[in-house]
Amino acid sequence: MTDKTNKHGPRLDDQMEHETEGLVRGGHPTHAEEFKETEPVSTDAGRDPTAGTTPGEEGAPPGMTADDVEERAEYARMIVGVRYPASGREIAEHAAAQGAPDGAVAALRNLPNRQYENLADVTGELGIGQENRRF
Incomplete structure (x- = not known):
């Protein structure tokens, strides 16, 4: 077995590959507990934080103003x-x-x-x- 990276040994590489196999095959996180999921990142690209709130950010639920x-x-x-x-x-x-x-x-x-x-x-x-x- 050849070394897959120059940072880890082959044993650790195999362990890391096994840990991420479900994510790679399934295309989504495989944690059963929601608290283990990573938080989604908001995309603020193009948004001016000094411009105030937009109509969708007022805190009202859908269907209400x-x-x-x-x-x-x-x-x-x-x-x-x-x-x-x-x-x-x-x-x-x-x-x-x-x-x-x-x-x-x-x-x-x-x-x-x-x-x-x-x-x-x-x-x-x-x-x-x-x-x-x-x-």
């Missing part, structure tokens, strides 16, 4: 503690008792008369954007 996220968060603070399922009227009364702004209480009072299961159900009925997929 940054304004939708903020508005949904405001409603979440107003109706915290509501026991679901709840009617639109119950949600509006709870928000009013919490000192929510009159405009928000009016919007909640105008909800269709049905049972709401959660905050996403309420904000969806109010026309606030919904995320397309969960992370």
